[in-house]
Amino acid sequence: xxxxxxxxxxxxxxxxxxxxxxxxxxxxxxxxxxxxxxxxxxxxxxxxxxxxxxxxxxxxxxxxxxxxxxxxxxxxxxxxxxxxxxxxxxxxxxxxxxxxxxxxxxxxxxxxxxxxxxxxxxxxxxxxxxxxxxxxxxxxxxxxxxxxxxxxxxxxxxxxxxxxxxxxxxxxxxxxxxxxxxxxxxxxxxxxxxxxxxxxxxxxxxxxxxxxxxxxxxxxxxxxxxxxxxxxxxxxxxxxxxxxxxxxxxxxxxxxxxxxxxxxxxxxxxxxxxxxxxxxxxxxxxxxxxxxxxxxxxxxxxxxxxxxxxxxxxxxxxxxxxxxxxxxxxxxxxxxxxxxxxxxxxxxxxxxxxxxxxxxxxxxxxxxxxxxxxxxxxxxxxxxxxxxxxxxxxxxxxxxxxxxxxxxxxxxxxxxxxxxxxxxxxxxxxxxxxxxxxxxxxxxxxxxxxxxxxxxxxxxxxxxxxxxxxxxxxxxxxxxxxxxxxxxxxxxxxxxxxxxxxxxxxxxxxxxxxxxxxxxx
Numbered sequence: 001x002x003x004x005x006x007x008x009x010x011x012x013x014x015x016x017x018x019x020x021x022x023x024x025x026x027x028x029x030x031x032x033x034x035x036x037x038x039x040x041x042x043x044x045x046x047x048x049x050x051x052x053x054x055x056x057x058x059x060x061x062x063x064x065x066x067x068x069x070x071x072x073x074x075x076x077x078x079x080x081x082x083x084x085x086x087x088x089x090x091x092x093x094x095x096x097x098x099x100x101x102x103x104x105x106x107x108x109x110x111x112x113x114x115x116x117x118x119x120x121x122x123x124x125x126x127x128x129x130x131x132x133x134x135x136x137x138x139x140x141x142x143x144x145x146x147x148x149x150x151x152x153x154x155x156x157x158x159x160x161x162x163x164x165x166x167x168x169x170x171x172x173x174x175x176x177x178x179x180x181x182x183x184x185x186x187x188x189x190x191x192x193x194x195x196x197x198x199x200x201x202x203x204x205x206x207x208x209x210x211x212x213x214x215x216x217x218x219x220x221x222x223x224x225x226x227x228x229x230x231x232x233x234x235x236x237x238x239x240x241x242x243x244x245x246x247x248x249x250x251x252x253x254x255x256x257x258x259x260x261x262x263x264x265x266x267x268x269x270x271x272x273x274x275x276x277x278x279x280x281x282x283x284x285x286x287x288x289x290x291x292x293x294x295x296x297x298x299x300x301x302x303x304x305x306x307x308x309x310x311x312x313x314x315x316x317x318x319x320x321x322x323x324x325x326x327x328x329x330x331x332x333x334x335x336x337x338x339x340x341x342x343x344x345x346x347x348x349x350x351x352x353x354x355x356x357x358x359x360x361x362x363x364x365x366x367x368x369x370x371x372x373x374x375x376x377x378x379x380x381x382x383x384x385x386x387x388x389x390x391x392x393x394x395x396x397x398x399x400x401x402x403x404x405x406x407x408x409x410x411x412x413x414x415x416x417x418x419x420x421x422x423x424x425x426x427x428x429x430x431x432x433x434x435x436x437x438x439x440x441x442x443x444x445x446x447x448x449x450x451x452x453x454x455x456x457x458x459x460x461x462x463x464x465x466x467x468x469x470x471x472x473x474x475x476x477x478x479x480x481x482x483x484x485x486x487x488x489x490x491x492x493x494x495x496x497x498x499x500x501x502x503x504x505x506x507x508x509x510x511x512x513x514x515x516x517x518x519x520x521x
Contacts, residue, residue: 035062037476042457042509046102065095072463078137087125094119118160127160141194156184181206198253207278211517226277243277269323275312278336284519310363333364338401342505344428355397368396382431386424393420401457411498422449451475
């Protein structure tokens with residue numbers, strides 16, 4: 001167990017005024033951050049600073065290891081460096097990839113920003129999770145995995161946290177636990193104060209983020225998370241090349257316990273894959289004939305090694321209660337993307353929408369796609385090649401995601417996906433482009449551009465409480481972290497009317513700022 005006091009330096013703190021109204025405009029509010037831009041890390045939107053008069057705030061982590069909190073009017077509230085920010089053993093944009101979560105860790109109203117850090121490389125720079133005080137960015141605690149491994153004499157090739165923290169009151173004591181996976185091959189649970197409650201040894205790297213849900217109705221929720229596994233014929237039974245999806249018993253994570261790989265009774269169920277599971281699983285009601293909810297997850301990209309003919313290429317739906325495989329959708333390539341869940345066509349039944357990357361090195365054909373699928377009827381609703389400036393980025397859906405919301409508040413649903421130099425907005429019912437897909441459009445459709453190499457998820461929220469939604473995109477432009485806030489969305493897109501003008505079923509990565517990975521309607 002440990003609480004390691006903050007040694008990270010403060011980059012800058014800008015204190016906002018008590019009330020800063022957002023100025024509606026057809027042009028986005030553009031903010032230059034004191035960072036290089038987020039890379040794979042997706043922004044979260046929540047009440048962070050404790051000032052209800054100025055609306056919600058935006059938090060984003062840069063790839064070079066800086067956390068930024070921005071008010072809805074574009075004012076930078078604070079920016080702080082993560083421990084890897086100054087580590088020269090990692091390249092400048094390989095120091096943090098985890099998406100920040102936000103929640104009231106200790107109960108009450110005070111909010112905290114919790115984020116993982118570390119690059120995809122060796123042990124030199126370490127990795128872990130940091131909690132910052134929401135109003136001022138003070139580091140509250142740090143769980144340093146490199147130091148933890150040294151104390152517990154644990155072997156690891158990397159200590160980095162690619163996984164995004166999940167915040168959930170697992171033991172129902174009024175405070176939030178923190179759950180995350182690490183490239184050190186473990187899945188951790190920390191207390192609200194950053195103390196170790198326990199960890200499960202997964203025997204291989206963990207890129208996936210966790211969902212937390214009660215699988216069996218016993219009021220003790222399980223940790224639903226994907227992992228990698230490599231072939232090992234020495235152990236009994238041997239492991240294959242592939243991955244697992246677990247429903248781990250949270251009740252075993254206590255008193256600093258180390259839960260061994262395949263420990264009897266450690267999981268309610270475990271599903272085996274022939275491919276790594278780097279996609280974050282999502283829990284929702286998806287198949288009416290199955291009792292209870294389901295879990296949807298995609299197959300990632302690794303096996304077989306040294307070939308572009310990758311295994312998997314699937315999106316799978318399992319019973320939350322039993323882990324029984326219920327549906328499989330074959331997709332063009334493997335993907336580490338998060339599936340988003342929503343009723344996109346207005347028929348009252350949840351659909352799954354997922355971006356699928358097109359990189360040839362990961363088994364793609366060079367073209368990324370967005371696919372909408374109804375698991376209940378096992379029907380593909382549409383498949384769209386998302387375009388910005390006549391270009392399709394091959395990295396759409398590599399480790400990212402998308403959002404679904406009624407942006408223009410007319411009752412229909414829109415799908416928004418980051419796509420290289422900008423965003424693509426699609427009609428949820430048909431997959432048609434609502435944003436301009438060409439260099440220019442003579443039909444009045446707007447372009448959402450101004451970035452270099454976007455590959456994370458965007459975020460949607462009512463930042464000011466006025467009943468309209470804002471669209472937030474965080475990326476980089478000319479190596480400078482850049483955040484854009486789009487307002488007056490009803491003037492920027494034109495969509496068909498629908499029957500639910502307040503539908504925001506998947507507004508950000510992991511479904512909300514707590515990152516529980518569970519659809520809540």
